[in-house]
Amino acid sequence: MLPTGVQSLKYTQESAVLRTTRSRAWLVVLACALVGYPAVAGPYMLGVFSHMFITLMAVYGLYVTVGMAGQINVAQSAFVGVGAFAAAKLSGYGLPFFIVIPLAALMAGLTSILFALPAARVKGFYLALTTLAAQVVFPIIILALPMEWLGGLVGMPVEPIRFGTLTLGAPIHFYYFTLALAALLTVAAFNLGRSRFGRAMLAVRDNDVVAEVMGVPVFRIKVMSFFVGSLFAGVAGACTAYFLQFVTVSSFTLFASVWYLGMLIVGGAHSPLGAILGVVFITLLQETLHDVANTLMQSGASGGLLFALTSIVLGGCILIALIFEPRGLAHRWAVLRTTFQLWPFPRN
Amino acid sequence: MTALVQLLIEGVMVGLVYGLVAISFVVIYRASRIVNLAQGEVLVFGALVLWTFTLGLTQFGYGLPLLASLVATLAFCVLFGLALERLVFRPLISQPAFAIFMASIALLILLRGLAQLGWTAATRPFPVILPEGGFMVGPFLINTRLFIGGAFTLVVAFGLHAFFTRTRQGLRLAAVAESHDIALSLGVSVRWAIAVAWILGTVVATCAAVVLLSGRIVSLDVAQIGFKALPVALLGGLESIRGAPLAGILIGLGEVLAMAYLDPLTNGAASGVLPYLVMIVVLLIRPQGLFGWKKIERL
Numbered sequence: 001m002l003p004t005g006v007q008s009l010k011y012t013q014e015s016a017v018l019r020t021t022r023s024r025a026w027l028v029v030l031a032c033a034l035v036g037y038p039a040v041a042g043p044y045m046l047g048v049f050s051h052m053f054i055t056l057m058a059v060y061g062l063y064v065t066v067g068m069a070g071q072i073n074v075a076q077s078a079f080v081g082v083g084a085f086a087a088a089k090l091s092g093y094g095l096p097f098f099i100v101i102p103l104a105a106l107m108a109g110l111t112s113i114l115f116a117l118p119a120a121r122v123k124g125f126y127l128a129l130t131t132l133a134a135q136v137v138f139p140i141i142i143l144a145l146p147m148e149w150l151g152g153l154v155g156m157p158v159e160p161i162r163f164g165t166l167t168l169g170a171p172i173h174f175y176y177f178t179l180a181l182a183a184l185l186t187v188a189a190f191n192l193g194r195s196r197f198g199r200a201m202l203a204v205r206d207n208d209v210v211a212e213v214m215g216v217p218v219f220r221i222k223v224m225s226f227f228v229g230s231l232f233a234g235v236a237g238a239c240t241a242y243f244l245q246f247v248t249v250s251s252f253t254l255f256a257s258v259w260y261l262g263m264l265i266v267g268g269a270h271s272p273l274g275a276i277l278g279v280v281f282i283t284l285l286q287e288t289l290h291d292v293a294n295t296l297m298q299s300g301a302s303g304g305l306l307f308a309l310t311s312i313v314l315g316g317c318i319l320i321a322l323i324f325e326p327r328g329l330a331h332r333w334a335v336l337r338t339t340f341q342l343w344p345f346p347r348n
Numbered sequence: 349m350t351a352l353v354q355l356l357i358e359g360v361m362v363g364l365v366y367g368l369v370a371i372s373f374v375v376i377y378r379a380s381r382i383v384n385l386a387q388g389e390v391l392v393f394g395a396l397v398l399w400t401f402t403l404g405l406t407q408f409g410y411g412l413p414l415l416a417s418l419v420a421t422l423a424f425c426v427l428f429g430l431a432l433e434r435l436v437f438r439p440l441i442s443q444p445a446f447a448i449f450m451a452s453i454a455l456l457i458l459l460r461g462l463a464q465l466g467w468t469a470a471t472r473p474f475p476v477i478l479p480e481g482g483f484m485v486g487p488f489l490i491n492t493r494l495f496i497g498g499a500f501t502l503v504v505a506f507g508l509h510a511f512f513t514r515t516r517q518g519l520r521l522a523a524v525a526e527s528h529d530i531a532l533s534l535g536v537s538v539r540w541a542i543a544v545a546w547i548l549g550t551v552v553a554t555c556a557a558v559v560l561l562s563g564r565i566v567s568l569d570v571a572q573i574g575f576k577a578l579p580v581a582l583l584g585g586l587e588s589i590r591g592a593p594l595a596g597i598l599i600g601l602g603e604v605l606a607m608a609y610l611d612p613l614t615n616g617a618a619s620g621v622l623p624y625l626v627m628i629v630v631l632l633i634r635p636q637g638l639f640g641w642k643k644i645e646r647l
Contacts, residue, residue, distance in 0.1 A: 070446075072446060072449060072450075074453070115628075117632075118628060118631045118632050120632075121631065121632055121633075122631050122635045124445060124446070125383060125445050125446075125449050126631055126635055128449060129578070129582065129631065130627075130628055130631060132385075132575070132578070133579075133624035133625075133627055133628055136575055136624055137620075137624050140620040140621055141617060143615075143617070144614055144615040144617030144620075146615075255457065258453055258456070258457055261450065261453065262454070265450055304468055305465070307461070307464060308461045308464035308465040309461070309465070310461070311457045311460050311461025311464070312458055312461035312462060313461075314454075314457055314461075315454045315455065315456075315457040315458025315459075315461060316454075316458060318450060318451075318453070318454035318457075319436060319451060319454045319455070319458065322440065322443075322450055322451050322454065323436075323439040323451075326443075326447060
C-alpha cells in the first residue's frame with residue numbers, strides 16, 4: 001500500500017518498482033549497509049553472506065519458474081550443477097570470468113529446455129516429474145562420463161578469477177563479487193514481472209487456457225520460463241564453482257533442490273521479495289541450528305545431528321508455511337507494513 | 349541362452365519388488381489424490397520401526413516373538429497414517445495440487461531428518477523374516493525371498509484391485525481420487541479417505557521393506573528405491589493397482605538387460621538412467637501410463 005499523496009502522472013511512474021522517495025532512500029541505506037558490512041564482519045560471516053547471495057541467485061531462478069510461471073521445478077540444484085561444471089571446465093581453458101559466467105548460464109538454460117519439452121503434453125505435477133528425472137539422472141551421467149571430461153567421482157578444480165594482477169581468493173573478494181552479481185540479478189528479477197514476457201508468464205500461471213485464448217503462446221512461455229529460471233541457476237552455479245574452487249557431484253543433490261524450493265515457499269512464491277525473505281530467514285535458521293548442534297556435539301551428541309535437525313526444521317517450516325501461510329513471509333511483511341502505516345486505524 | 353533366461357527371471361523378480369513399492373504409491377494416489385514423493389522415506393521408516401520391535405528390543409533384552417513385533421509394527425503404521433492425515437493433509441484438502449505436492453516434498457525431508465535423529469545414519473542388519481537361499485527350477489536358480497515377495501506382490505495387487513473396484517468403501521475412495529471437491533459434495537469423507545490411503549500406503553511400503561531387506565542391511569539410503577518406483581507407478585498408470593506389478597516387471601527386465609548389455613559400454617550409466625528415460629517417454633507419449641484413467645486435463 002502506498003502512502004497518501006503519491007500520484008502517478010505517467011504509466012512509467014505507475015509501474016516503477018520503487019515508487020516513493022522513501023523506498024529509494026531505504027534501498028540506498030540497505031546498499032550502503034551491505035557494502036560497508038565487511039568493515040565489521042569476520043571472514044566466517046563474509047563466507048556465510050557470500051553463500052547466501054549465491055543461494056539467492058538460484059532461488060530467484062525458482063521464483064521465475066515456480067512463482068511466475070507456476071511450473072514446479074525440483075531440479076534447480078542440478079541446473080546449478082550444470083552451471084558449476086560448465087564454469088569449471090571453461091575456466092580450465094583460461095577464459096575470463098565475464099565470458100565463463102554467461103556461457104555457464106547458457107549451458108544450464110539449454111539443459112533445462114531439454115527437460116521442459118514434455119510441457120507440450122503434460123502439465124503441473126507431471127511436468128515436475130520430468131524435472132525430478134533431471135535431478136536424479138544428473139549425478140549418474142556426470143559419474144559415468146570419462147574422468148578427463150568432468151572429473152567423475154573426484155570432481156574438478158576451478159581456476160580462480162583474475163582481475164588484471166589481482167587473484168580473487170580472500171572471503172572479502174568473494175563477498176563483493178557475489179554481492180555485485182546478486183544485485184544485478186535482483187534488478188533482473190524485480191523487473192521481469194514488468195516485462196511482456198513476465199506478464200505472459202503470470203497469465204500462464206493464473207489460467208493457461210485463458211492465456212492461450214488471449215494469444216499467449218503457452219507452450220513456448222512454459223519452456224522459456226524454465227530456460228530463464230535456469231539462467232539464474234547457471235550464474236549461481238558458476239559463482240559456486242569460483243567460490244568453492246572445486247566442484248563435485250555431491251554438492252548438487254535433490255536435497256539442495258528441495259532447500260531452494262523450501263526457501264521460496266517459506267518466503268512467498270509470488271514476489272521476488274519472498275525469495276529474499278525466504279533465503280535470509282532459512283540461512284539465519286541454519287546458522288542458529290549450526291551453533292546449537294555444535295554446542296550439543298561438544299556435550300557428546302552424534303555427528304549427524306546437524307543434518308537431522310536442519311532437515312526437521314526445514315520440513316517443518318515448509319509444512320507450516322503451506323498450511324498456515326501459503327503466501328509466505330512476503331505477505332506477512334506486507335500486512336505488517338500496512339498495519340503500521342494505517343495505525344491507529346484498523347486494517348480493514 | 350540359459351544365462352539370458354536366468355537374467356530375465358532375475359529381472360522379473362526385482363521388477364516385482366519395484367512393483368510392490370509402486371503399489372504403495374498408487375494406493376495413496378488412488379484413495380486420496382496425493383502423489384507422495386516421500387514414499388521411499390516412509391518405507392525406510394517402516395523398516396526402522398520393524399527393526400526396533402525385533403532386533404532393537406532384543407538388544408535391550410526385551411525380545412518379542414516375531415508375530416508380536418509384526419503386529420506392533422502394523423499398529424505403528426496405522427497410528428502413523430492417522431497422524432499424517434490429521435497434522436499434514438487435513439488442512440490441505442481441496443488445496444491446489446501444487447500445495448499437496450510440496451507438502452509431500454516437505455514430508456520427505458522431515459521424515460529423513462526424524463529417521464536420522466531417532467536411529468542415526470548407521471547401517472544395521474535387518475531381521476530375517478522371509479527364508480533365505482534359493483531353489484532350482486530346471487537349470488535356473490530362483491531366490492526364495494524374492495519369489496515369495498513376487499507372489500505376495502501379485503496377491504496384494506489383485507486383492508487391492510478387488511477392494512477398490514468391488515466394494516462400496518473402495519469406490520468411495522475412487523471418487524476422492526477423482527476430485528476432492530466433488531467427493532465432498534457427494535458426502536464422501538475425504539478425511540477418512542486420506543487416513544485409509546496413508547494407512548494402506550504405509551502398510552504396503554513396510555511389506556515392501558520386508559521383501560527388499562529381509563536378512564540384509566537397512567540404512568537411510570534405502571529410500572532411493574522410492575525414486576526408482578516412481579517411474580514404475582507412472583508407467584503402470586497412477587490410478588491402476590494391477591498396472592504396477594506389470595510395469596515393475598517391464599522396468600525390472602529393462603534394467604537387468606541394460607545392466608548386462610549396455611552398462612559395460614556406458615560406464616554403468618545405462619541401467620541407472622533407463623527408468624527415468626522410460627518415465628520421460630511415457631510422459632511424452634502416453635501421460636496416463638498403460639492403465640491409468642485418461643483425463644483431458646491433468647492437474
